[in-house]
Amino acid sequence: MLTEFGKVLIFFILGAVFVAGGLIVSWLLRPHKPYPAKLTSYECGEEPIGHAWVRFNVRFYVLALVFLIFEVEIIFLFPWALVYRELGLFAFLEMAVFLLILWVGYAYVWVKGDLNWDKPEPKVPTLSRQFQQTGRPEPARI
Amino acid sequence: MTPQEIHDNLKAKFGTAVADAKLDALQPWIGLAPDRTLEVCRFLHDEAGFEFDYLSCLSGVDYNDGKLGVVYHLFSMNQKHKIVLKALCTREQPHIQSVSQVWGTANWHEREAFDMFGIVFDGHPDLRRILCGDDYPGHPLRKDFKVPEFYNGMKVPY
Amino acid sequence: MGILNYKFEKSNIVIASLDGLLNWARLSSLYQMQFGLACCAIEMMAASASNFDIMRFGVIPRATPRQCDVMIVSGTVTLKMATRIKRLFDQMPEPRYVISMGSCSNCGGPYWEHGYHVLKGVDRVIPVDVYVPGCPPRPEALLEGLIKLQEKVRQESLAKKTVR
Numbered sequence: 001m002l003t004e005f006g007k008v009l010i011f012f013i014l015g016a017v018f019v020a021g022g023l024i025v026s027w028l029l030r031p032h033k034p035y036p037a038k039l040t041s042y043e044c045g046e047e048p049i050g051h052a053w054v055r056f057n058v059r060f061y062v063l064a065l066v067f068l069i070f071e072v073e074i075i076f077l078f079p080w081a082l083v084y085r086e087l088g089l090f091a092f093l094e095m096a097v098f099l100l101i102l103w104v105g106y107a108y109v110w111v112k113g114d115l116n117w118d119k120p121e122p123k124v125p126t127l128s129r130q131f132q133q134t135g136r137p138e139p140a141r142i
Numbered sequence: 143m144t145p146q147e148i149h150d151n152l153k154a155k156f157g158t159a160v161a162d163a164k165l166d167a168l169q170p171w172i173g174l175a176p177d178r179t180l181e182v183c184r185f186l187h188d189e190a191g192f193e194f195d196y197l198s199c200l201s202g203v204d205y206n207d208g209k210l211g212v213v214y215h216l217f218s219m220n221q222k223h224k225i226v227l228k229a230l231c232t233r234e235q236p237h238i239q240s241v242s243q244v245w246g247t248a249n250w251h252e253r254e255a256f257d258m259f260g261i262v263f264d265g266h267p268d269l270r271r272i273l274c275g276d277d278y279p280g281h282p283l284r285k286d287f288k289v290p291e292f293y294n295g296m297k298v299p300y
Numbered sequence: 301m302g303i304l305n306y307k308f309e310k311s312n313i314v315i316a317s318l319d320g321l322l323n324w325a326r327l328s329s330l331y332q333m334q335f336g337l338a339c340c341a342i343e344m345m346a347a348s349a350s351n352f353d354i355m356r357f358g359v360i361p362r363a364t365p366r367q368c369d370v371m372i373v374s375g376t377v378t379l380k381m382a383t384r385i386k387r388l389f390d391q392m393p394e395p396r397y398v399i400s401m402g403s404c405s406n407c408g409g410p411y412w413e414h415g416y417h418v419l420k421g422v423d424r425v426i427p428v429d430v431y432v433p434g435c436p437p438r439p440e441a442l443l444e445g446l447i448k449l450q451e452k453v454r455q456e457s458l459a460k461k462t463v464r
Contacts, residue, residue, distance in 0.1 A: 029322060029458065037390035042364055045384030274417050275380040282416045289416050293379050300412045300420045 062114055073102050143191065143223050145170035151192075156182055171213075171226035176238040179229050180265065183241045186216065186225075193218045194225070197245040202255035204285050210236050210259055231261065240266040258283040319457050326369065326395065327358075327453040330446070333368035333392065334361040335385075337375025340402035340436040344374045347439035354439075357446055365392040370449065371426075372442070376404035376411065377419040389426045397453070399445050400428045403435045410435070 002010070041048040080095050109115060143151075145165045149172050152160045159182055161173035174182055186194045194216040203211045211230040218224070229238050240263035242248040252263045253272040260281040263269055274282065279290050290298055316324075332354075336344055347354045348361065362368050365388050377385065389398070400422050403409035408420030422428060429452060432445035 029318075031394040033394055035390075037387065038393070040387070040391065042366060042391055045388045047387075278379070278417070287416070294383060296379060296382055296419055296424055298379065298416070298420075300408055 059117060063117075066109060066114070069105070070102070073099075143221065145172075145225060148172070148192070148223075148225055152182065152185075155185065169215075169226045171228050174227055174229045176229045176231045177264075179227075179239045179241055180243065183214070183227075183244045187244045191221070193220045195219055195245075197241075197247050197251075198224075200241075200248055200251035200255065202259040202261055202283070204259060204283060205230070206285055208233055210261055210284075212238055212255060212261060214241070236261045237264055238262075239264050240269075242266055257281070260284065319459075322458065323454050323456055326456075327450040329358040329360075330369045330397070330449070330453075331367055332359045332361045333365050333371040333388070334363065335371055335373050335388075337373070337377065337381065338404065340374035340404070343436040343439055344372060344401065344442060347442045352439040352443060354443065354446065357443070357450075359446065365389075368392055369395065370397045370399060372399045372401055373405045373422045373426075373428075374401040374436075376409065377422045377425075379417050379419055382419045382422070382425050385422065386425045395453075395456075397429045397449055398422075398426055399430045399432060399442075399449060401432045401434075401442055401445065402437060403433065406431045406433060 041052040043049070076098070077095070080091065084091055149160070149163050149165060152172065156178070159175045159178040161175060163172040164170065165172075183194075186192045196217040196219055198215040198217055199213075200215075201213050203213055205211060209230050209232055211228055214227040214229075216225050216227065231238055236259075238261055240248070240252055242252060242263070243265070249267070250272060252261075252266055253269060255261050256263060256266075256269055257271040257273050258281055270276070271278065275293070278293065280287050292298065336342075346352060359370070365371075369392075371389060371392065373385065389396070400406050404411065404418070405422040408415060408418055411418040412420055419425065430445045430449045432441055434441050437445075
């Protein structure tokens with residue numbers, strides 16, 4: 001007989017078999033004919049200048065980090081929410097302390113500006129030469 | 143202003159820069175010297191009363207008698223008059239002064255004239271081929287142009 | 301579903317050869333490398349629009365050659381563009397197919413005689429599977445070309461070696 005955890009193990013194994021099976025079958029069936037022209041980076045048909053690995057903006061890392069921390073907090077909230085009624089006031093106060101600690105960190109991140117999504121500086125085009133028309137107003141600079 | 147007045151004014155101001163003219167044609171044209179087009183065109187653009195601020199077209203021509211040329215079609219939005227200018231040069235010395243400082247549209251039109259006819263525009267900021275490939279042999283719209291047999295490994299004629 | 305609903309009349313078992321399954325999967329999802337060059341591109345867009353709807357055949361336009369199966373070359377191929385077409389065709393992974401749409405990419409079209417910078421037919425640089433004639437071909441003609449390509453894909457086999 002299988003314990004409950006055993007059933008979860010069967011579930012994980014079947015999931016892994018599904019994924020691995022799909023990947024292995026497609027590896028067996030697909031053609032694999034690399035040659036140098038095929039392996040060049042894609043640059044809309046031109047000769048590629050530089051390589052295709054570009055630097056990512058650090059804002060993605062900051063967002064992922066903050067998300068992870070609060071996601072773990074939510075995971076801790078779920079079992080507490082299920083047994084909250086039976087445990088009474090003590091459980092409520094204990095969770096309030098936990099949340100308070102995390103809110104201090106949240107306030108710090110907010111005030112420091114780490115939640116701002118940094119946009120790159122927009123480049124505003126300017127006209128390179130002056131228009132000189134007799135009797136007509138100068139066109140607006142963008 | 144009538145074409146005759148424009149011609150007289152230009153002749154009075156620039157003298158030798160203005161060559162022949164044909165003012166009774168369907169589109170009256172005034173001929174210019176190829177090395178003085180910039181000052182004449184700047185005058186036509188800036189001066190009150192002329193104000194030719196719109197260059198509708200700048201086209202290269204291969205006159206079959208050994209001469210190349212450029213034809214400018216000018217129009218004025220304020221004064222509502224138009225004129226055609228022609229500048230001729232020889233095949234051995236295909237140099238014409240660029241007017242891209244006066245009208246911005248002349249930049250690409252002159253690149254096309256260079257690409258198709260081989261007319262070199264002095265003072266152009268970025269004179270290179272615009273339509274054909276950068277290493278295409280010859281200038282296609284000249285009358286003595288022969289289609290190349292192979293280009294980059296591809297057979298060109300049918 | 302055209303193929304599967306006949307099989308379920310008698311029993312719940314479907315028998316298909318691996319070749320048949322693979323070819324059916326490939327021809328029903330020929331992702332297109334959008335390559336509109338000139339006027340034929342307008343007709344290709346009309347074929348993608350709602351009246352003729354090429355997407356019901358599984359043909360979805362993708363911007364990158366790495367995810368495509370078919371390149372529909374529609375329009376005049378200039379010599380300058382031909383080097384790019386060759387590079388992009390090289391960057392498509394197998395199995396890859398080419399549909400040449402319109403007279404200009406079939407044989408140079410109206411520029412065959414005097415065109416000094418026109419490639420007289422895209423098959424001078426890449427191998428073409430289906431030629432769709434017309435100047436420009438109607439969207440229904442392009443759809444017929446696509447169906448002919450699907451017939452060609454249906455005949456393929458894992459055991460036989462393919463040229464491309």
